[in-house]
Amino acid sequence: MLSKRIIPCLDVRAGKLTKGVKFQGNIDIGDPVEAARSYYEQGADEIVFYDITASTEGRAIMIDVVRRVAETIFIPFSVGGGIRTVEDMRQVILAGAEKVSVNTEAVKNPTIISEGARTFGSQCIVLGMDVRRIPATLEIPTGYEMVIHGGRTPTGIDALWWAKEAERLGAGEICLNSIDADGTQDGYEVSLTALISSNVRIPVIASGGAGRPEHLLDVLTRGQADAALIASMVHYRTFTIAEIKTFLHDRNVKTRRHW
Amino acid sequence: MIGIVDYRAGNLTSVARALEYLREPSIVTRDYRKLDDASHIIFPGVGAAGAAMANLRESGLDRHLHRWVQEGKPVLGICLGTQVIFDYSEEDDTDCLGIVPGSVRRFPADLRADDRRLKIPHMGWNHVAFRNEHPVFAGIPEEAEFYFVHAYYPEPSDQRWAIGWTDYGIRFCAAVAQGNLVAVQFHPEKSGRPGLAILANFCRWGGNHAQ
Numbered sequence: 001m002l003s004k005r006i007i008p009c010l011d012v013r014a015g016k017l018t019k020g021v022k023f024q025g026n027i028d029i030g031d032p033v034e035a036a037r038s039y040y041e042q043g044a045d046e047i048v049f050y051d052i053t054a055s056t057e058g059r060a061i062m063i064d065v066v067r068r069v070a071e072t073i074f075i076p077f078s079v080g081g082g083i084r085t086v087e088d089m090r091q092v093i094l095a096g097a098e099k100v101s102v103n104t105e106a107v108k109n110p111t112i113i114s115e116g117a118r119t120f121g122s123q124c125i126v127l128g129m130d131v132r133r134i135p136a137t138l139e140i141p142t143g144y145e146m147v148i149h150g151g152r153t154p155t156g157i158d159a160l161w162w163a164k165e166a167e168r169l170g171a172g173e174i175c176l177n178s179i180d181a182d183g184t185q186d187g188y189e190v191s192l193t194a195l196i197s198s199n200v201r202i203p204v205i206a207s208g209g210a211g212r213p214e215h216l217l218d219v220l221t222r223g224q225a226d227a228a229l230i231a232s233m234v235h236y237r238t239f240t241i242a243e244i245k246t247f248l249h250d251r252n253v254k255t256r257r258h259w
Numbered sequence: 260m261i262g263i264v265d266y267r268a269g270n271l272t273s274v275a276r277a278l279e280y281l282r283e284p285s286i287v288t289r290d291y292r293k294l295d296d297a298s299h300i301i302f303p304g305v306g307a308a309g310a311a312m313a314n315l316r317e318s319g320l321d322r323h324l325h326r327w328v329q330e331g332k333p334v335l336g337i338c339l340g341t342q343v344i345f346d347y348s349e350e351d352d353t354d355c356l357g358i359v360p361g362s363v364r365r366f367p368a369d370l371r372a373d374d375r376r377l378k379i380p381h382m383g384w385n386h387v388a389f390r391n392e393h394p395v396f397a398g399i400p401e402e403a404e405f406y407f408v409h410a411y412y413p414e415p416s417d418q419r420w421a422i423g424w425t426d427y428g429i430r431f432c433a434a435v436a437q438g439n440l441v442a443v444q445f446h447p448e449k450s451g452r453p454g455l456a457i458l459a460n461f462c463r464w465g466g467n468h469a470q
Contacts, residue, residue, distance in 0.1 A: 001372060001426055003384040003404060040451070047386055070276055076406060076449050093270055098449065121269060121306045123380065123408045173382065203378045226378060255386040258402040259451050 003256040004220045004248065005045040005227035007205060008234055010035055012081075013052045015061035017233075021235045033068045039234075040073040043241045043259045047073065048101075048175070048229060051081035059088075063095045070096020080128050081177075086115050093120055101175055102220055103128035104148040107155055107162070110169055117170025127171040131159045131192060134178040144192055151179040159192070160199060167200045174200065175229065177207040185211025185232060193223035205229055213239060213247035220253050261285040261462055262297025266320055268304030268311045277448040277455060283462045285465070291323040299462060300327050303448075304339035308363065308411070309351030311343050321356055328358055328440050333466035336397070336442030341411060344442055350411050359435055359442070361415035370428035377428045380410040387423040387433045387445065393468055395441045395460045396423070396434070402451035405445035407433075413444060436450055439466030 011018040012032050020028035021035045029035045036047050049069075051062045059082065066079055080090045080101030089112075090098045100120075106113050106127055115126045130151050136143035144159035163174055176196055178189035190208045197204040207223035210216060216228045233239050247256040263274055265287050278285040285301075286293055294300060302324065304311055315321040324344075328334055336344050340455040343355045348363035355363070384404040386444065389396050412431040415421050423434030423443070432445045447454035 001385065002377075002381065002407075005383050022464060070273065071280065074277055074280070074455055075451050094272070096272060096276060098273075121303060123382070172380070201376075201379055203380075203382050224375070226383065256404045258400055258404065258453070 001254055001255060002226075003045070003254050004225075005205070006043075006216070006244060006255065007046045007048055007227055007229050007230050008039045008044050008241070009048040009050060009207070009231045011050050011052055011231075012065065014058050018052065019235060022237045025031055031064050033072060036069045036077065037072045037115040038221040039076055039241065043245060043256070044075065045256055046075055046227070047077040049077065049079045049081075049097075051079060053082065063091055066092055066095035066097050078126055080126070084112075086112065086119055089116050089120065089124070099124050099126050099173070101126035101128040103130065105158065106166065107146060107148050110165070113166055113171050117172070122170045122172035125171050126173045127163070127177050128175045129159060129163065129176065129196075130177050131189075133189070133192070142195060144195070147179055150218060151182075160195060162194045163200050167202050171202060173203045173205065175205040175207055175228075178209060181209030182207075184209050187211065187215040188219035188223060188225075188228070190219050190223040193219050193225050195249050197224040197226070203227065213244045216244060217248060217251055217253060220248065260297050261299045262294040263287040264294060264300060264302045264316060264324070264340070265289045266304065266314045266319060266466065267313060268306045268314065270305075271303055273409045274301055274303050274337065275282065275428060277458055280367045281455060281459050281462065283459075288329065289320065291320060294323065294327070299333045299335070299464075300324075301335045301337065301461075302340035302344070303337040304343075305408075306339055307351055308339065308343055308348040308353040308355065311339055312355055315343070315356070325358060326354060329344070331439045331466055333461065333464050334440045335461050336440070337448070338409065338444060338446055341442035341444055342411060344440075345413055345415070348411060358440065359413075359415055359420055359437070360417055361420070363380055363411045363413050365411050366428070372428050380408055381412075381427045382408045384450075385387075385425050385427065385445075387425050389423045393422055393436050393441070394464050395436070395457060397460055399453050399456060405429075405433075405443075405447070405450040405454060409444060411443075436468060438468065448454050
């Protein structure tokens with residue numbers, strides 16, 4: 001049976017991690033390539049890079065990072081942030097990333113999903129969703145609204161409707177981030193994850209709120225997520241990936257335990 | 260020199276990068292003469308079967324693939340490369356190369372396990388139970404997992420071809436082997452150390468294996 005994937009997320013700005021990642025001996029790593037290598041060796045099932053650089057030079061630096069990561073790790077990895085065109089996707093994929101994720105641009109211009117899927121295959125296209133909880137309205141019956149621009153701009157679009165629409169357009173996977181849970185380390189938005197995951201056929205990665213292994217257990221079982229994104233809880237060495245996987249394994253959640 | 264067949268089916272650089280890491284010289288090309296000179300052929304690919312077969316026919320690489328297999332050159336199919344060596348694929352209703360007897364089928368829409376509907380594509384890490392000791396899969400620990408991403412799966416008509424099996428709602432054939440040909444549905448180039456071990460084994464393999 002398929003293992004549930006545990007995916008560290010690395011935020012990159014101008015070729016450097018925005019927050020250093022702590023490794024053995026509490027050494028602070030600022031180089032995304034080294035951090036990716038370390039997580040690869042520690043048993044990450046996949047790695048997500050989120051590039052928060054906006055400038056053109058920043059993008060060129062990121063492409064170089066992607067190229068060096070692809071030479072060093074032999075598991076899938078994805079790159080998101082600032083992808084606006086199919087040409088942006090092509091650069092990232094040719095540099096060696098398996099997948100690209102689109103978020104704000106996909107809401108503004110949904111054809112980037114279908115064009116990307118047609119050009120590179122659905123398996124390359126991840127839809128990033130930033131979602132906040134609001135009182136349900138006629139337009140947003142689930143009470144989960146899509147937000148863009150890193151959570152700053154509400155869209156008036158229902159998250160469930162958008163997830164199904166993106167699946168129809170050819171997205172191969174959804175990375176579902178709760179703006180409310182993000183950064184809290186208080187647990188994932190489990191009901192949102194269950195709602196989306198049970199209504200689409202493509203895999204869903206839960207994101208936002210991971211602080212303890214129990215949170216992953218909850219979102220991978222009750223939340224029906226196929227994978228879980230983690231950040232601070234491993235970046236600061238509060239937990240290792242091996243510890244999280246052992247915790248899940250002991251509670252009958254299948255994870256990849258040999259690497 | 261390992262020849263990687265380029266037939267416009269996705270990004271083939273990840274296989275080349277893995278070989279570079281293993282210090283195995285390789286070339287990514289659609290020129291059959293350069294592939295003739297290669298000691299081993301890797302036939303990868305992602306995307307759709309219909310477009311892949313159209314590209315193979317148009318470039319003439321379909322005939323050369325048959326020839327390399329007949330001549331005894333070690334050939335490794337990966338993912339879509341594996342699917343199109345069968346007779347037929349349900350994807351785009353495509354007649355394929357017919358090197359391995361059998362068909363490629365879509366995972367059933369109502370695929371279930373433990374009362375939950377399973378996602379399609381089958382994407383992520385899964386076990387492969389290898390049926391017998393084959394030089395390309397030698398030394399792979401039983402608990403190893405491999406990275407898959409596919410919505411269609413191979414179904415050889417002769418079970419003697421099947422060498423590896425994977426469970427995803429149904430039990431499907433994840434690896435076939437016959438003589439100098441080996442083909443896998445998963446991505447060894449993206450499967451960490453066990454995947455790299457398979458690629459290294461293949462590069463050292465002379466192409467002989469009796470079932």
